[in-house]
Amino acid sequence: MLFDVQGTATDFFTTVTSDAVRIDLGRNPGLNWDDFVNRWRVAYFAAVAATPTPAGTWTSVHSIYRRTLDALLDEAGVEYPDTDREELTLAWQRLIPWPDTVQGLRRLGVRYTLATLSNADVSAVVNLSKRGGLQWDAIFTAEMVGAFKPDPATYSTAARYLGLPHSEIMMVASHKYDIRAAAALGFQTAFVARPLEFGPAAEADTEYDDAFDLNASDFLDLADQLDA
Amino acid sequence: MLFDVQGTATDFFTTVTSDAVRIDLGRNPGLNWDDFVNRWRVAYFAAVAATPTPAGTWTSVHSIYRRTLDALLDEAGVEYPDTDREELTLAWQRLIPWPDTVQGLRRLGVRYTLATLSNADVSAVVNLSKRGGLQWDAIFTAEMVGAFKPDPATYSTAARYLGLPHSEIMMVASHKYDIRAAAALGFQTAFVARPLEFGPAAEADTEYDDAFDLNASDFLDLADQLDA
Structure with a gap:
């Protein structure tokens, strides 16, 4: 089973x-951080999609988060020193699991080999x-590919590393573009709804779809459905 | 900490x-399997050293083990069907840990990030x-590089993935050529003596050397020395 990490x-x-x-310490009381963080995530997505990846070069996701943060802070008129900007960017290496994640992975791991397939840097996922x-059995990320x-x-590199045909691997994500791309290559798919991905005020796409092999409300539900 | 896997x-x-x-089932009573397996390991080493790795191509270690097995079986006049040859080659994906390995890694893992750096295929290490x-925090292998x-x-790719300078990473192996190569790149080094690596009848190089940062009798001794 391959898992998306950031959001899933x-x-x-x-x-x-x-x-x-925590880092702002009340210096910018007018700033809506919920909105800011979601705009940061959107800017990151757009930057990743626009980042060329010619052979032999690599742009770290950390640098993409940092670059998009700088632009958004400038836009908001926030003046942070470099140390604060770096510390805030490192938040993406400290992402906390959803409440069901650790136990869900533990149950699934008894029966299945579990690996990440993330766009985040290897160091961030580690x-x-x-x-x-x-507890992953392996960490695969875009940086390795x-x-x-x-x-x-x-997707195909992860399958090659695992030594398995695509049809024996299930891609798990809360983002439909991700599992649709895997499905197009013959992978099995599981959609996990994460209604709070963008916070309580924003709306995430949580609609189940029969096009996927499984639809689950969280990792425990996924483990239930897989008898794990 | 980066660990060699096969032997260490x-x-x-x-x-x-x-x-x-188990696989032979007494079909070849005259064959000395202890000697055979050590010759297989030597043949594997020689084949890996002689295998070109031009960009964009990769020779799986599984195929190298299989090819060297076939040659040794022919040499010994052993006639196995393909299924037995394949099953025997897969033994390298089932390698059992030394008695101290699991507990040693568990102790070291509380304090340090632990990853493999192995020449074995990703699938074999997984x-x-x-x-x-x-329990590794990440699996790095030659195949990824x-x-x-x-x-x-x-070595340098593993360091880049971890986002750490070489000097903050310790390479751990029972093979001196491996940790010497890491030391030449500025990594810290730990030599772990594995006197039984080639079985009770053969001699392994277990001599401590002050050129290494640490010399340990096993992973528990290594954990002791690192206060883990």
């Missing part, structure tokens, strides 16, 4: 908004997994 | 000889780690 296994909204409030107690999801190379 | 963390001699006896209960140890690219 971890709650970036709560992590990054609370880190932002750090947040260690900190949050996420030289291409970002939903590039087909990301 | 796992006991290939016991695993592969006992699998060979499979034997899952089966043996080896496109070069075999002791190629400098293997």
